[in-house]
Amino acid sequence: MATVEAHRVRAGRGTELGLLVVALLIAVSAYALVGLGATDELPADVAGYGAGLAGLALVVHVVLRWRAPYADPVILPVVIALNGIGLAMIYRIDLAREARGGDEMFAGKQLAWSAISVALACVVLIVLRDHRTLRRYTYTAMIVALGLIVLPLIPGLGVEINGARIWIRALGFSLQPSELAKIALAVFFAGYLVTHRDTLALAGPKVLGLQLPRIRDLGPILVVWAGAIATLVLQKDLGTSLLLFGMFVAMLYVATERLSWIVIGFVMFAGGVAFASATFGHVAARFHIWLHALDQDVFDRAPGGSGQLVRGLFGLASGGLFGTGWGQGRPDLVPYAESDFIVASLGEELGLTGLMAILVMYLVLCQRGIRTSIGVRDGFGKLLAAGLSFVIAFQCFVVVGGITRIIPLTGLTMPFLAYGGSSLLANWIIAALLLRVSDDARRPAPEVTGLLLETPAGGIPLDEEARNPVAVAGPGDDQPTEAIRRTNGGGRS
Amino acid sequence: MSELTVTLLRLGYLVLLWAFVLSAIGVLRRDLYGTRIVSRKRPAASAPAPAPAGGTPAAPAPSRSSRGRRTGPTRLVVTEGPLRGTTLPLGTSAVLIGRAPSCTLVLDDDYSSSRHARVFPEGDQWLVEDMGSTNGTFLDDQPVTDAVPVRAGAQIRIGQSVLELQG
Numbered sequence: 001m002a003t004v005e006a007h008r009v010r011a012g013r014g015t016e017l018g019l020l021v022v023a024l025l026i027a028v029s030a031y032a033l034v035g036l037g038a039t040d041e042l043p044a045d046v047a048g049y050g051a052g053l054a055g056l057a058l059v060v061h062v063v064l065r066w067r068a069p070y071a072d073p074v075i076l077p078v079v080i081a082l083n084g085i086g087l088a089m090i091y092r093i094d095l096a097r098e099a100r101g102g103d104e105m106f107a108g109k110q111l112a113w114s115a116i117s118v119a120l121a122c123v124v125l126i127v128l129r130d131h132r133t134l135r136r137y138t139y140t141a142m143i144v145a146l147g148l149i150v151l152p153l154i155p156g157l158g159v160e161i162n163g164a165r166i167w168i169r170a171l172g173f174s175l176q177p178s179e180l181a182k183i184a185l186a187v188f189f190a191g192y193l194v195t196h197r198d199t200l201a202l203a204g205p206k207v208l209g210l211q212l213p214r215i216r217d218l219g220p221i222l223v224v225w226a227g228a229i230a231t232l233v234l235q236k237d238l239g240t241s242l243l244l245f246g247m248f249v250a251m252l253y254v255a256t257e258r259l260s261w262i263v264i265g266f267v268m269f270a271g272g273v274a275f276a277s278a279t280f281g282h283v284a285a286r287f288h289i290w291l292h293a294l295d296q297d298v299f300d301r302a303p304g305g306s307g308q309l310v311r312g313l314f315g316l317a318s319g320g321l322f323g324t325g326w327g328q329g330r331p332d333l334v335p336y337a338e339s340d341f342i343v344a345s346l347g348e349e350l351g352l353t354g355l356m357a358i359l360v361m362y363l364v365l366c367q368r369g370i371r372t373s374i375g376v377r378d379g380f381g382k383l384l385a386a387g388l389s390f391v392i393a394f395q396c397f398v399v400v401g402g403i404t405r406i407i408p409l410t411g412l413t414m415p416f417l418a419y420g421g422s423s424l425l426a427n428w429i430i431a432a433l434l435l436r437v438s439d440d441a442r443r444p445a446p447e448v449t450g451l452l453l454e455t456p457a458g459g460i461p462l463d464e465e466a467r468n469p470v471a472v473a474g475p476g477d478d479q480p481t482e483a484i485r486r487t488n489g490g491g492r493s
Numbered sequence: 494m495s496e497l498t499v500t501l502l503r504l505g506y507l508v509l510l511w512a513f514v515l516s517a518i519g520v521l522r523r524d525l526y527g528t529r530i531v532s533r534k535r536p537a538a539s540a541p542a543p544a545p546a547g548g549t550p551a552a553p554a555p556s557r558s559s560r561g562r563r564t565g566p567t568r569l570v571v572t573e574g575p576l577r578g579t580t581l582p583l584g585t586s587a588v589l590i591g592r593a594p595s596c597t598l599v600l601d602d603d604y605s606s607s608r609h610a611r612v613f614p615e616g617d618q619w620l621v622e623d624m625g626s627t628n629g630t631f632l633d634d635q636p637v638t639d640a641v642p643v644r645a646g647a648q649i650r651i652g653q654s655v656l657e658l659q660g
Contacts, residue, residue, distance in 0.1 A: 022513045325503035357510040374603045
């Protein structure tokens with residue numbers, strides 16, 4: 001089986017530790033530089049902060065060594081670096097707010113949420129030994145996801161913040177349940193599509209060179225589309241709606257390899273949004289702000305104007321190529337600079353160069369997710385990893401696109417960077433799930449059992465009875481072959 | 494702090510950011526191409542390995558000598574990829590290549606489709622045909638759309654694997 005051994009990958013825990021050191025260096029020096037830049041002295045607790053962050057990183061690292069030794073070595077360092085950069089920027093905004101007499105401090109809360117998220121990610125890694133367990137909960141996940149999405153609409157529980165009804169407030173905490181819903185949805189879509197993809201991949205009529213699916217197979221996409229549009233109308237949030245529908249279409253494409261699903265999805269969504277924006281005022285207002293952001297009257301409109309968006313653009317512009325440096329800019333002039341507009345804040349202080357580095361980190365993260373999905377051997381894992389990494393990528397696109405005025409502004413948060421407990425929690429769980437699946441993807445194929453060794457698959461000229469070699473592919477409808485077998489070249493004369 | 498220190502710290506941080514990004518990409522690069530480098534060394538290293546491994550390249554020898562009447566290529570050799578060194582004797586029937594267990598040549602290649610390509614004889618020559626694969630089949634770096642004739646020595650690329658007709 002030498003040919004299979006060629007696929008053996010290094011476990012990569014050492015590599016991960018090395019990258020973690022650099023990631024921690026990035027996080028801690030950002031924190032120190034913020035202090036230096038804003039107040040001209042090192043923050044008093046920089047050593048304690050560094051030790052705490054290093055402790056968090058090491059805990060996950062040790063859990064990975066223990067429970068997922070073959071997990072991908074790049075995911076954790078990238079996540080730690082992003083989380084650290086986010087913390088430093090939130091602290092920086094806090095300092096600016098303090099200087100102006102504000103007393104709301106977010107950095108401490110975010111650090112606490114980071115610790116909670118890391119703990120939860122470790123629990124996921126320890127408890128969930130095999131991601132395929134999740135497939136059993138396909139429909140449970142659907143109900144959980146629907147419940148979480150509907151939760152903010154319940155009177156008394158849901159609160160409307162800045163026009164979007166995507167928050168719930170209970171026991172002094174406010175949460176954005178749609179952040180957690182996306183994980184449950186990814187599980188549901190993966191479980192559903194892995195069983196139903198064969199039907200959905202069936203070919204229907206061919207139009208303009210595009211192989212369309214059969215009309216009767218449009219059911220699932222119609223249901224999700226209706227759900228997404230309902231979210232848009234009832235919760236007034238384009239972000240959740242986009243995320244919900246985008247994830248389904250992406251996973252549908254991954255499952256069926258049919259480009260037509262993407263075209264159909266795009267047309268349906270664009271049509272739905274156009275209809276919604278023509279019919280409902282709040283959707284139309286979002287579009288108006290986006291298209292006419294630089295008009296004086298739109299800019300000046302006190303709540304709901306384009307002031308935030310345009311100030312964010314000004315911030316990005318003043319950052320230029322290399323940025324103003326940590327603590328040297330004025331990112332706090334933008335409302336919600338620590339959550340919705342953290343990308344604009346980072347763009348101002350780190351410049352295009354720094355922002356590009358951060359975006360490449362996301363690219364690397366998603367690439368690892370997609371690579372995991374290619375490498376993993378079961379269909380459910382493939383779809384789950386692809387869906388989760390797509391969610392991260394899509395959220396980046398929607399947030400950065402909103403800030404740079406490519407698409408209308410939405411209520412989504414930048415994964416790991418932005419202030420927000422629920423977002424951080426959900427994204428750390430996603431990271432843990434990706435690590436769990438990647439462990440399965442990179443783990444060398446199990447040793448071939450004695451039964452298989454009795455049938456020498458390669459090397460010996462095979463004759464008729466060996467032409468049907470014993471099936472070694474494991475269970476699952478789409479298991480690619482793990483072990484290598486050879487038959488002779490068909491009919492031998 | 495002097496202006497110079499501030500500027501150095503500011504640019505130094507950007508350098509640090511990119512150093513991290515590039516080293517992460519370095520790790521990815523090794524992950525993408527590392528297996529192939531390892532597999533090149535494989536045959537020499539695994540020579541004394543048990544029969545299935547060591548015997549693979551040598552296996553078709555007897556069957557090839559027993560068939561001398563055909564003038565065209567007599568075997569299909571995998572020259573690159575996880576299955577490097579595997580040789581298939583060519584008979585009179587088509588060779589189906591892909592990841593599905595039902596294929597004649599089962600590739601353990603993440604980038605190949607389950608039924609990826611077909612190599613089949615027609616008259617005196619062998620033709621290769623793509624079976625609607627995701628990543629495509631390439632003959633000497635040209636994408637294969639319809640069935641095209643393959644001369645001996647031409648490289649058929651399927652995912653990470655390269656195949657050649659020889660003999």
